[in-house]
Amino acid sequence: GEDVEQSLFLSVREGDSSVINCTYTDSSSTYLYWYKQEPGAGLQLLTYIFSNMDMKQDQRLTVLLNKKDKHLSLRIADTQTGDSAIYFCAEIGPYSSASKIIFGSGTRLSIRP
Amino acid sequence: ETGVTQSPTHLIKTRGQQVTLRCSSQSGHNTVSWYQQALGQGPQFIFQYYREEENGRGNFPPRFSGLQFPNYSSELNVNALELDDSALYLCASRGGGSFQTDTQYFGPGTRLTVL
Numbered sequence: 001g002e003d004v005e006q007s008l009f010l011s012v013r014e015g016d017s018s019v020i021n022c023t024y025t026d027s028s029s030t031y032l033y034w035y036k037q038e039p040g041a042g043l044q045l046l047t048y049i050f051s052n053m054d055m056k057q058d059q060r061l062t063v064l065l066n067k068k069d070k071h072l073s074l075r076i077a078d079t080q081t082g083d084s085a086i087y088f089c090a091e092i093g094p095y096s097s098a099s100k101i102i103f104g105s106g107t108r109l110s111i112r113p
Numbered sequence: 114e115t116g117v118t119q120s121p122t123h124l125i126k127t128r129g130q131q132v133t134l135r136c137s138s139q140s141g142h143n144t145v146s147w148y149q150q151a152l153g154q155g156p157q158f159i160f161q162y163y164r165e166e167e168n169g170r171g172n173f174p175p176r177f178s179g180l181q182f183p184n185y186s187s188e189l190n191v192n193a194l195e196l197d198d199s200a201l202y203l204c205a206s207r208g209g210g211s212f213q214t215d216t217q218y219f220g221p222g223t224r225l226t227v228l
Contacts, residue, residue: 004155042115042203042219043156088155100169101217103155 004104006089011110018076020107022089025070029091032065033101034074037086046074046087081111115139117206117220125226131192134223138185138206145187146217147179150201162187191225199227 003025012018024032033048049056049063049072056063062075076083086106116139126132138145144163148156158171162181176192185206191198201224205217 040221042117042221043205044115044219045216090155100158100161100171101156103157105153105155 004089004091004102006087006104006107008105009108009110011112012079013112014079014081016079018074018079018083018109020074020076020087020089020109022072022074022104023070024072024089024091024102024104026091026102027070031092032063032072033088033090033092034061034063035088035090035103037088037106038084043088076109079109079111084109084111115218115220117204117218119202119204119220119223121223122221123224123226125228126194127228128194128196130194131190132194132225134189134191134202134204134225136187136189136204136206136220138187138204139218140185142185142206142208142218144208145181145204145206147187147189148203148205149173149198150203150222151197152200156203159189194227196227199225201225 006022030051031048034046035043036046037043047058047061049065054065060077064073086108088106089104090101092101118137120135146161147159149159150156159173159177160167161169165181178190181187201222203219203222205219207217
């Protein structure tokens with residue numbers, strides 16, 4: 001079945017890099033996503049990566065994909081207090097046209113001064 | 114600010130009651146999806162509507178139903194509420210492009226509590 005797993009918490013010092021990890025089980029996943037959720041706000045798509053890529057960089061964000069191990073990571077460089085949020089890893093397979101995105105349980109990122 | 118709004122913000126119901134949640138999408142977004150997010154969990158896909166018809170559904174019973182209207186608004190209806198239906202309900206809208214890469218814009222959600 002489809003499953004996405006993440007660690008629940010991560011605490012980093014301001015200015016350091018944050019690395020959030022995720023594993024998924026569906027080998028037919030075509031796209032993998034990272035979403036950010038702040039209190040009282042909806043989900044915000046941060047970035048996505050196609051399954052035939054192994055890395056994608058977008059300003060402070062770097063996504064690494066190891067398809068063999070079904071492992072996805074999100075690195076946030078120079079972590080700031082505004083990065084405090086819950087980060088969700090998600091995947092979508094080659095299903096129908098429905099937007100059936102499978103989300104992990106989220107990693108809560110907290111920033112220490 | 115995603116341009117997707119939801120109402121009400123919070124709602125309290127009792128077991129067995131029925132509830133209607135509302136979503137207003139961005140103009141031109143003809144696809145809307147609904148998700149249920151239980152406390153401490155990631156969102157779970159309920160269903161999707163495209164041009165006023167349901168065209169995809171997750172593992173939710175028929176007492177979860179929806180409507181989509183031509184004015185880019187939509188509703189999620191839940192009958193015979195159960196305690197486990199307590200959650201944040203999110204709607205997300207997008208245009209008619211690729212369902213995999215076309216950005217979904219999420220609303221802030223409706224927090225439903227069932228007592």
